[in-house]
Amino acid sequence: MEIWVDADLYEFSAAPDFGYRIWEGDDPEVAVVNLDDYRGQEEAISLVGMIPWILVRCSDWKMIPLENLVAASSGSGSRIAFAISEEVDMQGAAFALEHGVDAVVLPPEEQAAALWASARTISSEKDTTRGRAAPPELSIATVDSVSPGGVGERVCVDLIERLSEGEGLAIGSSSACLCLVHGETVPSQYVPSRPFRVNAGAVHSYVLMGDGSTKYLSELNSGDKVSVHSHEGPSRIATIGRLKIERRPFLKISLKSRKGDGQIMVQQAETVRLVSDSGAAISVTEINPGHEVVVLNESNMRHIGKPVQGEVEER
Secondary structure, three states: OEEEEEOOOOOOOOOOOOOOEEEOOOOOOEEEEEOOOHHHHHHHHHHOOOOOEEEEEOOOOOHHHHHHHHHHHOOOOOEEEEEOOOHHHHHHHHOHHHOOOOEEEEOOHHHOHHHHHHHHHHHHHOOOOOOOOOOOEEEEEEEEEEEEEEEEEEEEEEEOOOOOOOOEEEEEEEOOEEEEEEOEOOOOOOOOOEOOEEEEEEOOOEEEEOOOOEEEHHHOOOOOEEEEEEOOEEEEEEEEEEEEEEEEEEEEEEEEOOOOOEEEEEEOOOOOEEEOOOOOEEEOOOOOOOOEEEEEEOOOEEEOOEEEOOOOOOO
């Protein structure tokens, strides 16, 4: 973490051997954003990936917007500098989402000795080098248990195009282990097929979007784009035409894999299917411990759907 001295708002005269960057308010590689409400956050996020540094000033300390900016800038090439004047805010800025900001902008040391001491200590201890979060990888998980999941709200995701055999959406209770839930392409003697539909699961579940982020099923809207996968990998991006939410009984399916464990809550119905490693659809009412199904694993944590390198545990 770099330390800058704020010579834009404070009088400052540096010695020739001064070892820190001096911010004087003008640099073509730095965009300054005043973050006083959601508009400031939107402006800062819009600059991510377009400029090397985004310097954020906040008249009233706010932790959540700072976390949002750290998540948005992860792996983008843009770095975040945050102006701080109170020692109590140093830890929050330095370790937001584990990574923290890339630089802190401080008043001159003679005016904020304790703040500088805290910044030096933290800067010497931490590494804010942030690589791009690794994308999810297809793997095989083994069903560990199947149990009743209670009654709740189930979401059907209806797309504006048809799915093929073996295709579905990546869904689950943990972003570390998303199940491939098969589309309703399989005909039945009891109900007609709905090849545009994925009976996706409970409202709390994550679903992988077309841009690689995740959303909760409860957040989806008509017009959103989701990532369609098969057992061989991602195939395309599809647009949601409609969502259908109804109360239904659920099954809880717990999974174990080499790259991460997880679980999914799905409607207890023969027409809801997961995908085997061969691409075959398996009805959730026929799944038993020991069955193997396709999942997407990732090692990142997620913040408002954005992948960020870090540790997280979801059960």
